[in-house]
Amino acid sequence: MSLSIDLNNMGAKGAIADEATGKWGMTIDQDLCTGCQACVAACAMENNLSHVGEEDAGYGRTQHWIRIERFWEGEYPEVKVKGGFQPMLCQQCGHAPCEPVCPVFATPHSNAEQLNLQVYNRCVGTRYCANNCPYQVRSFNWRDYHINPFHANEIDGQLVFPLHNQFNPDVTVRRRGVMEKCTFCIQRIHKAQDKAKSEGREVEDGEFNTACAQACPANAITFGRVDDPETLVSQLAQQERGYQHLEELNTLPRITYLKEG
Amino acid sequence: MSENISRRDFLKLATVGAATTAVLTGCGPASRYIKREPYMEMPEYTYNGLSTYYATTCRECAAGCGLIVRTMQGRAIKVEGNPNHPVNLGKTCPRGQITLQGLYNPNRVRGPLKHARGEGLYDTNFQDAPPNLSWDEAVQVVADALQASAGVAFLLGTAPDHLFDLSSELANSIGAAAPIRFGASSIFEARATLSKATEDLFGQAAMPFFDIGNSDLVLSFGANFLETWLSPVAYSRAYAQMRRGNPKIRGYFIQFESRMSQTAAKADEWIPIHPGTEGLVVAAIGRLVAEAKGGEMPVAFETVDLNTVISEAGVRLETLEHIAQLVVEAFTPIAVPGGGALGLSNGLQIAEAILAFNVLNDNVGKPGGVSLSPLSPNQDVYHSPASAQEMTDFIGRMNSGEIKTLFIHGINPVFELPTSLGFAEALANVETVISFATFPDETAFASDYVFPDHHGLESWGYQRVTTGVTQSVLSGAQPVVSPNYDTRATADVLLAASQVLPFKDEMEFLQSKFAALVGQADGSFSAPEINTFTAYFQQHGGWWKTTSDSVSPSAASALGTNLTVEPAQFAGEGEFFFLPFISPTLGEAGANKPWLQELPDPTTTVMWNTWVEINPETAHELGIENDDVVKIISEAGEVEASVYLYPAIHPEVIAMPFGQGHTAYGRYAQGRGANPANLLGAHFNEAGDLAFAGMKVKVEKTGRKQSLSRLESRIGVYGEGMGEEHP
Numbered sequence: 001m002s003l004s005i006d007l008n009n010m011g012a013k014g015a016i017a018d019e020a021t022g023k024w025g026m027t028i029d030q031d032l033c034t035g036c037q038a039c040v041a042a043c044a045m046e047n048n049l050s051h052v053g054e055e056d057a058g059y060g061r062t063q064h065w066i067r068i069e070r071f072w073e074g075e076y077p078e079v080k081v082k083g084g085f086q087p088m089l090c091q092q093c094g095h096a097p098c099e100p101v102c103p104v105f106a107t108p109h110s111n112a113e114q115l116n117l118q119v120y121n122r123c124v125g126t127r128y129c130a131n132n133c134p135y136q137v138r139s140f141n142w143r144d145y146h147i148n149p150f151h152a153n154e155i156d157g158q159l160v161f162p163l164h165n166q167f168n169p170d171v172t173v174r175r176r177g178v179m180e181k182c183t184f185c186i187q188r189i190h191k192a193q194d195k196a197k198s199e200g201r202e203v204e205d206g207e208f209n210t211a212c213a214q215a216c217p218a219n220a221i222t223f224g225r226v227d228d229p230e231t232l233v234s235q236l237a238q239q240e241r242g243y244q245h246l247e248e249l250n251t252l253p254r255i256t257y258l259k260e261g
Numbered sequence: 262m263s264e265n266i267s268r269r270d271f272l273k274l275a276t277v278g279a280a281t282t283a284v285l286t287g288c289g290p291a292s293r294y295i296k297r298e299p300y301m302e303m304p305e306y307t308y309n310g311l312s313t314y315y316a317t318t319c320r321e322c323a324a325g326c327g328l329i330v331r332t333m334q335g336r337a338i339k340v341e342g343n344p345n346h347p348v349n350l351g352k353t354c355p356r357g358q359i360t361l362q363g364l365y366n367p368n369r370v371r372g373p374l375k376h377a378r379g380e381g382l383y384d385t386n387f388q389d390a391p392p393n394l395s396w397d398e399a400v401q402v403v404a405d406a407l408q409a410s411a412g413v414a415f416l417l418g419t420a421p422d423h424l425f426d427l428s429s430e431l432a433n434s435i436g437a438a439a440p441i442r443f444g445a446s447s448i449f450e451a452r453a454t455l456s457k458a459t460e461d462l463f464g465q466a467a468m469p470f471f472d473i474g475n476s477d478l479v480l481s482f483g484a485n486f487l488e489t490w491l492s493p494v495a496y497s498r499a500y501a502q503m504r505r506g507n508p509k510i511r512g513y514f515i516q517f518e519s520r521m522s523q524t525a526a527k528a529d530e531w532i533p534i535h536p537g538t539e540g541l542v543v544a545a546i547g548r549l550v551a552e553a554k555g556g557e558m559p560v561a562f563e564t565v566d567l568n569t570v571i572s573e574a575g576v577r578l579e580t581l582e583h584i585a586q587l588v589v590e591a592f593t594p595i596a597v598p599g600g601g602a603l604g605l606s607n608g609l610q611i612a613e614a615i616l617a618f619n620v621l622n623d624n625v626g627k628p629g630g631v632s633l634s635p636l637s638p639n640q641d642v643y644h645s646p647a648s649a650q651e652m653t654d655f656i657g658r659m660n661s662g663e664i665k666t667l668f669i670h671g672i673n674p675v676f677e678l679p680t681s682l683g684f685a686e687a688l689a690n691v692e693t694v695i696s697f698a699t700f701p702d703e704t705a706f707a708s709d710y711v712f713p714d715h716h717g718l719e720s721w722g723y724q725r726v727t728t729g730v731t732q733s734v735l736s737g738a739q740p741v742v743s744p745n746y747d748t749r750a751t752a753d754v755l756l757a758a759s760q761v762l763p764f765k766d767e768m769e770f771l772q773s774k775f776a777a778l779v780g781q782a783d784g785s786f787s788a789p790e791i792n793t794f795t796a797y798f799q800q801h802g803g804w805w806k807t808t809s810d811s812v813s814p815s816a817a818s819a820l821g822t823n824l825t826v827e828p829a830q831f832a833g834e835g836e837f838f839f840l841p842f843i844s845p846t847l848g849e850a851g852a853n854k855p856w857l858q859e860l861p862d863p864t865t866t867v868m869w870n871t872w873v874e875i876n877p878e879t880a881h882e883l884g885i886e887n888d889d890v891v892k893i894i895s896e897a898g899e900v901e902a903s904v905y906l907y908p909a910i911h912p913e914v915i916a917m918p919f920g921q922g923h924t925a926y927g928r929y930a931q932g933r934g935a936n937p938a939n940l941l942g943a944h945f946n947e948a949g950d951l952a953f954a955g956m957k958v959k960v961e962k963t964g965r966k967q968s969l970s971r972l973e974s975r976i977g978v979y980g981e982g983m984g985e986e987h988p
Contacts, residue, residue, distance in 0.1 A: 029505070031504050031505065031511075032500075032501045032505060034487040034497055034500065034527055034863075035487075035523055035526065035527075035863035035864075036354060036355060036487060036488070036493070036497065036523070036845070036863065037355045037845075037846055037860045037861070037863060038352070038353060038354050038355045038357075038358060040355065040861075041355035041356075041358035041359050041857075042353070042355075042358050044358075044359075044856050045340065045358050045856070046339055049856075051855040051856050051858070051859040053855075053859075053869070054858075054868065054869035054870065054933075054970050055970070057859060057868045057869060057970040057972075058969070058970030058971070060974075062859060062868070062972065064972070067861070067972060068861070068863060069973075070526070070863065070864060070973070072909070075908065076876060076877075076878065076908055076909065076910070076912070077531075077533050079521070079531075079908045080526075080531065080909075081526040081527075081864075085526070085527075085863065150928065151367055151855075151928075152367070153367050153388060153389065154386075154388060161367075162365045162366065162367050162745070163362060163365050163366075163367065163855075164365075165336045165337075165365045165745075166336070166337065166338060166361045166362065166364075166365050167338070168338050168339060169333060169338070211339075214341060214342075214351070215341075215342070215352060215353050215358060216352065217352040217353070217354060217493070217494045217497035217498055217501075218497045218498065218500060218501040219352075219498070219501050220501070
């Protein structure tokens with residue numbers, strides 16, 4: 001008996017894609033990145049990321065959707081930061097190793113946007129995707145961090161969480177047992193799309209920005225439409241300095257890094 | 262409004278504009294607050310699902326970056342940079358982003374209260390103490406205190422400026438001493454030294470502006486301009502411009518510093534010179550450059566002995582010659598003095614040597630060179646924050662009993678000042694201490710009364726931009742949300758209590774300071790009368806000139822003075838030089854914001870704690886490993902912290918970040934890490950700034966281990982971090 005499965009219908013298109021051409025992309029200039037963490041902070045504020053506290057942070061359970069990597073090279077006094085600071089976030093692979101391993105299709109590939117989605121209410125927390133992500137950019141909610149009573153004040157017998165006032169109403173707050181990752185600020189994409197649609201046009205490059213690119217003081221992060229060769233992000237990605245992380249895995253990342261120098 | 266404004270920006274400003282009409286129609290400032298309402302009772306200009314954006318000014322440091330805060334249903338949701346603001350052009354640093362966790366911090370002072378000094382402002386479960394005074398009583402307390410005018414003193418932080426102006430006018434009219442401004446950043450940036458050096462060399466006290474962006478060769482002497490130094494967002498942008506702004510030339514960047522800071526990590530060359538020899542090195546390079554250029558040797562660099570420099574600084578002659586060659590070949594080389602170089606016994610000499618080096622390279626007043634920052638639009642003379650020496654004199658006045666009532670705002674001196682200055686002990690000699698703290702910090706604990714001011718995002722005001730841009734900028738602040746608690750603007754409290762100034766409230770005072778700008782045509786906007794001006798001021802987030810206003814100083818005589826630069830003197834005994842630095846992520850007051858705590862330090866990736874950086878070779882000789890708790894002992898005190906084996910630090914130097922070690926300040930800060938200020942002795946440079954980098958310390962093992970939480974892997978993919986005992 002033979003069984004043929006069309007992976008396209010299974011939501012695992014990334015596994016068989018030869019080449020992915022997406023709409024949204026990013027370049028990160030490592031010559032400009034100063035490692036200042038403004039992108040990390042902006043991402044946390046935009047996407048309702050939880051802070052996990054010192055102990056869980058020490059176990060590597062931080063919820064950084066974007067992080068700044070720093071590699072030492074050489075020995076004193078010839079020591080330097082190899083290749084410059086390296087912001088690492090979901091590469092929105094066209095051929096994503098995280099996608100085919102999810103047993104409940106919580107990490108599908110978006111055909112429309114060519115992004116890697118994360119559907120929180122489908123996720124059952126197997127963590128297969130994080131295990132399979134070569135970039136180590138997925139973070140798991142080990143606890144209900146947001147509603148830890150440590151953050152609360154008790155007022156008339158009720159726990160009140162003042163920090164919750166800051167939550168972005170456009171983004172879900174995730175509970176324990178759910179995997180999460182960078183979404184390219186999909187709430188901002190949707191907002192721009194809705195607006196463009198109501199005005200009967202396409203979303204323009206530069207009409208909106210991801211939170212990280214918006215905050216970056218050195219303008220190291222550029223976000224935009226990569227399906228148009230004229231946009232700034234497309235032009236930057238064509239530079240000789242451009243490279244993609246772990247290209248050899250054929251993950252077809254949507255983010256191009258620009259080398260130092 | 263500028264012509265290249267993007268569509269999105271226009272929409273933002275348009276929404277902001279809609280909100281400001283309330284002022285135009287003559288309502289008082291209070292009606293400008295949006296209330297936090299249940300969804301069923303929304304203010305009429307708030308639509309479900311649509312945000313309102315307000316322009317204001319960040320108060321996390323004194324740089325004065327413009328913010329646009331996204332609010333929804335009266336809650337502040339997200340901080341974004343103001344794209345038109347000259348300082349940050351739409352960008353923010355991490356501290357600016359996370360200012361919201363200060364606004365919504367679970368530990369805030371909820372209303373006016375009186376308590377016994379030393380008593381906590383929250384209980385062991387971090388539940389805030391309830392207010393026990395009414396504001397009328399509070400105003401009466403302040404009014405009574407102001408009666409004894411000669412004994413009144415104001416101690417203020419470096420922001421906001423409008424409160425400084427108001428207390429200056431108040432102190433003047435009641436005959437009290439002028440307010441004094443200070444803060445940990447004043448120590449770590451050594452601003453007084455910079456301003457004194459400018460006065461000595463250029464004949465004018467001012468904050469110099471270093472045009473890194475238009476330079477093609479930057480020599481930085483411990484200037485952490487990508488972290489916290491002066492105006493980090495503006496200088497980060499300048500750095501990017503230096504690297505990639507000119508498609509033909511990528512600017513070259515050399516940092517001289519005994520420890521590789523985050524800024525030095527971005528340098529093409531990091532030169533770990535021996536601590537205290539910054540002045541010698543710049544003078545030596547200056548001499549080599551002058552020799553290469555030919556002509557007469559300037560007096561300033563005449564006496565430099567290269568052999569002394571090489572042996573003292575621990576650099577090779579080839580390195581100096583190579584750098585001098587780069588300087589000669591560069592179009593616009595610039596040298597920048599940072600706090601680490603100025604906070605030394607001879608910091609003033611070093612600052613002057615560095616400025617003289619810029620004069621030698623003929624960059625003064627030119628693009629890519631040094632000029633003097635313009636004064637803010639409503640300012641007559643440059644006002645530098647107090648030096649540590651002036652702060653010590655102030656503490657002397659407290660001790661002598663001369664100060665009967667001390668008002669403290671915007672600074673947490675019990676934590677920020679080195680214990681050796683004796684501020685906490687001096688408080689005992691002050692009859693009444695009144696803190697206006699927003700957060701329950703150490704100084705509020707040590708006060709008799711706490712009359713909490715609003716958070717910066719709930720406040721009116723303005724901040725002068727002292728450096729970072731060549732334009733003259735007055736950055737405006739307005740409330741983006743209504744006050745969360747029963748707090749009151751300190752300006753309003755002072756006005757109500759004193760009754761000597763001709764202003765009804767804070768807004769009237771602010772308008773009096775704008776009066777001179779009404780009708781001016783060369784600014785970001787122009788308005789014919791004061792109410793319109795005020796409305797535009799809020800909408801735009803301030804008022805600034807559209808063209809450069811920087812001053813080109815006269816540098817004619819600078820090279821004629823004989824600079825005698827010697828190695829710095831170090832205080833205390835011990836085998837290590839001690840280099841405290843201000844934490845790039847926490848800054849001076851970030852420790853109570855949990856997301857700032859969870860941002861990894863850029864170079865060590867440590868979160869939530871204090872570490873001490875030791876060179877791995879040195880540590881190996883001493884038998885010290887990663888995460889060993891060591892005791893660091895100076896002449897002034899001792900602290901304990903876990904060791905981080907830092908590969909990029911001079912073997913004779915240990916370094917520690919400032920920002921943690923709180924004994925109060927809420928649940929996220931208290932009892933976490935150690936405060937390196939406790940190790941600093943009361944030693945000053947010639948300009949009166951603290952010689953904070955001029956200490957020697959001993960290191961002792963404690964035999965304990967305390968793991969630091971790091972973002973980086975301690976084990977490594979191939980187990981290489983496991984150490985010898987785990988092959």
